[in-house]
Amino acid sequence: MLDVKQYFNLRNELVKSSQGNAYAEKYHFLQKHWKYALRDACANINAMLSNLANQIRKAVQANELVDEDEQHLIYYLLSMRELWYYALTADQAVLAQLKPAYRKHLSELEQSVTAKQRKHAYSYLRRLTRRYKYVPRKHTNLNRSMAYDENMYRFQGEELKQVAISSGVSRQQFAFSLTSPWHYRLKGDLQIILDRDKKRIEIHKVIQARQKKKYQGKQKLGIDKGLATLVSCSSGQEYGKGLSQLTGPQIEKESRYLAQRNPYYGRRYQLKKQIEKLNHVQTRTAIIKRNQLSVELKQIESNNLGHKRKDRRHEALRACRESFINHAIKEMIEHEAPSLIVKEDLTFTKDKATKKGNKYERKARRNLSSWTKGTLNTRLEYYCQQYSIDLKDVNPAYTSQYCPNCGRHFEFRFGKHNEKTICPNCGEMNCNIAASRNILARANDKEIALYTPYDKVKAILDQRIVS
Template sequence: MSTVIKNIKQYSLPLSEDAIKDLIYLATEYRNFKNYLYSRFSGIKSIHLLKNPRKNVRDKWIKSGERKKFKLPARYWKIALDEVFSDIRGNWTSTKKKIKYAITRNDNLTREDIHYIRYILSSDELYYKTLNQIEFDIPDKFKEIKLNFKYLNNLIRRYTRKYKNKIPYTKKNNIFSVDTGLYRYENGNIKITTLNKGKRVSIPLKDSNKYKTTLKIKIVDDRIEVHVPLKISPKDLNGDIVVGIDKGINHIIATSTENLYGGRLNEYLTDETERLNYINSNRNRFYAMYKTALENNDVKKAENILNNNLGKKKYNHRKNRNDEKMKSYINHSINEFILKEKPKEIVMEDLTFANWNSKFPKNIKRKLSRWTKGYIRERIEYKCELYNIKYTYINPAYTSKVCSICSSFGKRNGASFICSNCGETHADTNAAKNILSRKDDKEISLYTKYTKVKMILESRISNHNS
């Protein structure tokens, strides 16, 4: 039976300044090493190393002695190496997905052209040679087909330059991972190996649970959180309906069954956005005063402003508290939706290549630039895996702009959708119904251009009226 990873947390009691200092030092070196790996292996010359980083990188470093120049102990840098290569593989998967999307929308490519590009993308070795302009034998299946290989290989390189993600970089110096050889539980404490040889930091925990897996340690103020990934078996709701959902700002989820969940999302986003704007405007004012004091050589005043008005501890604490509150509300709303509707399949928009902000008025685009939209998607996918629910993505073009009853184009006015034929209905549930019907649409695939989608919809309206 397949399993799902569920993350739980352990919380510590307050720690001493020395303990926090040792952990921050470790987390900083861990971050620096990861950033070094990101910069070294995120380029096109390292693609062929991604499949087996332990053999291609780790073992070679150990054999050559290169590992000796790292400040991190071996167990730490090996964990960091695995994490970094996992991230880099994910970035390349994202890049390939965007290229596949682009070639399906390129009217100048034949089916054979698209097949060739997809084949190259599926092989790390061929993709590596193509990007680095290294000659290779044309695969047998394409030798009998007259293709312009030079043009197609150049196109792959051009698309890669266009869609390749930026080199990852993290500024966070409060997170690191430990495997089972780097910690042990003892008398209600977890003892973690630090960079001080032979020394472990003893951290008192609020519970007495013990785990044996790779843990993620997060330092929050004068405490730590222990993030524990546990493998669990998925639950089965025995659902029997297919539900279309629209993810919005007024509600987290609107369904094709005309139900709404998470109606306070906009309130949470507004309150937090206004709070941060107020705080940041004040911080900007104090920062200007701080710079002026330095320019006037008034070091004492500058230090007072820095220590009393520009500290990050309280700022980050309040921001994290509000983020956790919002996450809790999002999870509660998604759980409520799943347990009430009991779907066997959820159909939703694939907004990977679309600008979600374009769905909403300008005054709330700023709110959606936060982490919220990605978090909602990630949590819905996770809950689907947890409850053994199938999820399907569809082309989002015009799902919020046509009537779910007669398929005519209409107008959105706030929470209402107005159709000249059918009158007024709720905008989000109307979109959810269109999303559900798009699932079985034979003409509109996930990759159909939005301009072609509009032509198809207009043609249907014309045929219906005639």
């Protein structure tokens, strides 16, 4: 109880006694890792003890047999970790280390009750502590997690799509790619979680989302992410219209910009190759030639292939699209008042390659699509927390290919953005809205679970048509 109160003392003691070295050797990890683990453990135990104290206070308050003076005594014993420890163990040495003022106050409180009450107060506190004490137990879920502070990780790469975390080996980092870029602050603690059910590593970060108290959800809502409009809802409404008008010109602009840069990449490649060749020749002309080429290379790299302007443009576009997404989600929540939002699990669905446009345009479109997906996902999570709306992921397989009314397979798609389709029974309908209705239905589907494989889903759906 007293050791965990000051994490630093405990840590320093372990360092001094070189017990820390033993841990580092035995479990083959760095010193800092057991220190982090120790800090985590101490924080957890401290939180546990203060919860326990609150619980005991409530129990004491509810007990009518304890009068006000005895209550004061117990509260005072609970107010300091040392006093509580003394009440449990009757260890006079701990009491002796306290400031005289504290000891004096304790004896004053003890004087204010009868001897019988005093005895009862101590034994009652011991009993309550034993009764409500937390029992350490094994976690039933298989998740494994670890806290990483800001010195232990780094986001890197284009759009911060990679994270490098420090590993058990000194000075060696382990980098992996994220399924969507990181939009949050680059500081503060991260929680890195190995989710065994989903077979992936998740990065969690505490972000502050103030809850809206007044909000009252009314209905369950299925949503589907579209290309032309951001989200289509099972209610038949769509939000974030004009996504293609917003992003279309941007994609073209971006692709023109990238195409402009392309010749310079070629030239840079040539220059580097030529310089490499001349590096081994030591004649006067070769040295002069090499210097000339180096100057040209430097110019290209700083004037034509510089990243500052590129990054700035990129950032401006990103902010614009993000505000569009935020606005669309808020509008959706206000109009639909959902109590539960059901969506596809977007983490692993691949972006379909489109054949439209040149290779830069295709690349830009693909990037944008995955970016939109990631942002939509994180912003939805954020707003759902803020409005206390439940969010549920369902299996994304074949949601937009079967009719939500009769279960028949759709025939073909048409329309400006490929958003219309025909059911052989029910006629023309918007397939994004149909998909969102299928998604909503899937929330209660007993047969199709979140990770039912694609071909099995298809078999189940085909079987339903017959029956």
